[in-house]
Amino acid sequence: MSQTEEGVFLLRPRTLFHFPPVDVCCHTCDNMCTGRCSRCIAVTLYPLALISIICNIVLFFPDANTKYAKDGHITEEVKYMGGLVGGGIMVLLPALYIHLTGKQGCCGNRCGMFLSIAFAAVGVAGALYNLSVAALGLKNGPLCKVLLIWSTPFKDSDYLTDDTWWVKCTEPRNIVQFNTGLFGTLLACGCLQLVLCAIQMINGLFGCLCGTCSKKTII
Template identity: 80%
Template sequence: MCTGKCSRCISVTLYPLVLISIICNIVLFFPDGDIQYAKDGHITEEVKYMGGLVGGGILVLIPALYIHLTGQQGCCGNRCGMFLSIAFAAVGVAGALYSFIVAVHGLINGPLCKVLLVWTTPFSDTKYLSDSSLWWKCTAPKNIVQFNIGLFGTLLATSCLQLILCGIQMINGLIGCVCGTCNEKGPL
């Protein structure tokens, strides 16, 4: 496969991952579908870091757009374009890594929830992920533990895929930069 075609495949695959990351991060601001928790500041701390919006979203979208444009230039684009795609893919790796780290911390620390009358993170020192019998401690928002696990888990998986794809593009860009274009001359 030509390095340009590979770039197009990577960028087209990154677009839905970017969208999923942004949507997950926005939804995390509204546990139980209620805006009151965000207004009152009762949001899990890792949500405020906006790993899905900034990291897996914007910092991956910009490289995806450039990588897509690089793949559009003839069969493989030019050597300079492929070299720049390495730098852009590195920005994508950094963004995906940021999203990954925030998602891991969100899963490890657990959700901010109401326990009796106090807002706290009751699971920051326990293994709540493997013991669902502890989830009853959170009385509000409703089903916040499942909500956080589902969305932070999705962000974790999405950022892993983004890391892999941007890493592949760095290698693809290096090959395109070193080996040059693969302009095929067809019949005149």
């Protein structure tokens, strides 16, 4: 109700429901700072991808010797290149793009955040591949020389909890510890990469709907 200059009171129509402006909703979402979150995720993915690549390459040279790779006496799961391709390239490339969405420019906008969802999905696929190969490598155990025969003596066994059987492998030296340590590292990296890329998919969705937290969001 309001009063005019003549002193006559007029009734002001009221609505039953009051919806806040769209800008207010998006401002609330912007406070989540999706751009900054993208940068943090990308910076964390970089070392994880690098570690995965290094671990996969090192796995080709047990006992720091190249002869096993030349003779083909390498654990089968190493040849799948889960760390090099999955946890490495398939995570590193999305990480580079995700990093760009956290900056002002061609990718730091709603369209860029939408595309980051697809890139993050590629990272999820790579992380899953890395994780699966590493888990399979730990489960089957290393290829090693038992007496005069090259085989995988620990396949379908609980060798990880019973190290008394590790002496069965006479060559390469300390191959069980070597494979277990590197495949275990790849498994941990794959798990972290999977979680981070999944978070970026959710973050990208919010960024697509409401924009990044940059001072000037380019639509």
